[in-house]
Amino acid sequence: MQSAKRYSNTNFTKRVDHEGGAKREEMKHASPAICSHCDAVYDAGRWTLLSAARPELKSRKWSESEKVICPACKQKQSGVAGGYVSISGEFFGRHREEITKLVANETTRAREANPLSAMIREYVENDVLKIETTTEHLAERIGHALKDAYDGETDFDFSHENKVVRVRWHRD
Ligand SMILES: [Zn+2]
Incomplete structure (x- = not known):
């Protein structure tokens, strides 16, 4: 490697x-x-x-x-994500626009460093913002940025076999 x-x-x-x-x-x-x-x-x-x-x-x-x-566009077509982020809690409800902007900024900066890091999709389900990324790296980066900006609870769940990370950020 x-x-x-x-x-x-x-x-x-x-x-x-x-x-x-x-x-x-x-x-x-x-x-x-x-x-x-x-x-x-x-x-x-x-x-x-x-x-x-x-x-x-x-x-x-x-x-x-x-x-x-x-490879990033191929991955978008296939829909196979390398990273999942879920953003939950009342804080998200109150700062939805701000958080969406932070996620967009991190995505742009990650792509500048490596175009293979891209967002596959972003949607809100039951008041939880869900993001799917091509790389683990981008999902992790979003998790760290949320923690840095707003504190809250962050949880990183790695699956080494599937090369997938699940990032949860929560703040009430
Ligand atoms: Zn492309």
């Missing part, structure tokens, strides 16, 4: 399934390549956002064989 050190702007070093996905993709398509569904670019062995890519890639005319679907 590769280390996760290349994502040095994160404090996540335990598991690297998101990067493993990127490595597996390496064999299957051209490099550089661009995702036809989002703004992710594959270059020099890793995925980055087009906005963070080399200047020549930003203006590149991509050929059909260079247009691929990135």
Whole structure:
């Protein structure tokens, strides 16, 4: 397994399934390549956002064989999540807009660091905000951000076999 050190702007070093996905993709398509569904670019062995890519890639005319679907978009299509977050308690009811914004900000920042970290879906069920993410990392990141911003109770439940994390945040 590769280390996760290349994502040095994160404090996540335990598991690297998101990067493993990127490595597996390496064999299957051209490099550089661009995702036809989002703004992710594959270059020099890793995925980055087009906005963070080399200047020549930003203006590149991509050929059909260079247009691929990135692992995050594939995962969105299949609906198989790597992370689940549930946000519950009366505090959420009172600060719904603020919390939704925090989640959106964390998602944007996680994607900037690694485009394979993305949100699959977000919905409210019985006054609980539920979020599904492609990577464990993004779910964990949201949990930590909630704890940092609003305290409350956070619980991380890892399933190493399935590479899935369930994050619960609660505050009344
Ligand atoms: Zn994509």
